[in-house]
Amino acid sequence: RLKYWVYTGSKLHIDNPVTFNEKLQWLKLYGRRPIDTILADKIAVKEYISKTIGSEYVIPLLGVWNSFDDIEFDKLPNQFVLKTSHDSGGVVVCKDKSKLDIASVKTKLSKTLKKNYFTYSRETAYKEIPRKIFAEAYMEDSKTKELRDYKFFCFNGKVHFFKVDFGRFVQHRANYYDVSCKLLNFGEKICPPDYNANIEIPESICQMITLAEKLSYNIPFVRIDFYYIDGRIFFGEFTFSPAGGMGLFTDGKIDAQLGTLITLPNIQ
Numbered sequence: 001r002l003k004y005w006v007y008t009g010s011k012l013h014i015d016n017p018v019t020f021n022e023k024l025q026w027l028k029l030y031g032r033r034p035i036d037t038i039l040a041d042k043i044a045v046k047e048y049i050s051k052t053i054g055s056e057y058v059i060p061l062l063g064v065w066n067s068f069d070d071i072e073f074d075k076l077p078n079q080f081v082l083k084t085s086h087d088s089g090g091v092v093v094c095k096d097k098s099k100l101d102i103a104s105v106k107t108k109l110s111k112t113l114k115k116n117y118f119t120y121s122r123e124t125a126y127k128e129i130p131r132k133i134f135a136e137a138y139m140e141d142s143k144t145k146e147l148r149d150y151k152f153f154c155f156n157g158k159v160h161f162f163k164v165d166f167g168r169f170v171q172h173r174a175n176y177y178d179v180s181c182k183l184l185n186f187g188e189k190i191c192p193p194d195y196n197a198n199i200e201i202p203e204s205i206c207q208m209i210t211l212a213e214k215l216s217y218n219i220p221f222v223r224i225d226f227y228y229i230d231g232r233i234f235f236g237e238f239t240f241s242p243a244g245g246m247g248l249f250t251d252g253k254i255d256a257q258l259g260t261l262i263t264l265p266n267i268q
Contacts, residue, residue, distance in 0.1 A: 007246040020258035024245030032124045039238040040125035043085045049235045057235045062135035068106045079138035084112045086129035121244035151225045154216030155261040159209045189248040202228050221262050
């Protein structure tokens with residue numbers, strides 16, 4: 001309750017949640033299922049995705065290690081990405097292995113391995129994830145020259161809107177669109193929209209929506225991310241509590257409006 005007030009400036013009505021963020025807090029405490037740990041585990045989820053929608057949507061895995069010192073850099077390609085199984089944002093992108101600062105990478109990933117999102121914001125899906133470091137194939141779209149992802153907000157198996165993140169390593173922005181690809185007039189304060197940006201929505205957006213709805217079936221709320229790389233779709237991640245359920249929108253009314261889309265399960 002205290003952290004919610006500090007981050008949002010609002011009182012948390014956990015016993016009678018109404019807004020989007022309040023309902024995410026309720027779901028964190030009462031609405032999670034054992035399978036959510038697998039879905040939030042960035043390594044284990046790869047097998048789940050392969051079985052559910054197909055291995056062609058999985059970014060190739062290059063290696064898994066229990067600690068940084070176990071990483072066999074000589075066996076990795078010149079370009080790769082390092083992540084941890086339980087974290088969000090602790091990513092190391094290597095475009096040229098010969099220029100990689102091993103010491104700084106070790107410091108970053110070793111610190112990331114110690115993080116526990118359950119302790120930080122009670123995101124129960126992360127509590128029991130085995131902490132490991134893994135490497136994925138480096139991905140970049142040849143046209144946009146970046147890894148642009150499409151994030152679908154799914155409510156009980158139905159996509160209501162999606163957002164596109166861009167300029168992540170320059171000036172991070174994110175625009176929101178409805179399922180007809182119409183630009184919506186709201187966004188997030190942390191990465192505000194750029195209504196003048198010329199974002200080309202790929203033709204495969206309908207396929208992404210179909211996949212997102214299949215993966216989100218019977219889940220009160222989940223955000224499902226996909227990457228679009230040179231004409232191919234790749235799964236990104238399941239996110240049950242964007243911004244830990246404490247994110248602020250550019251329009252204060254949106255939080256309450258989106259709250260009406262979440263139907264909480266009948267749990268005593």
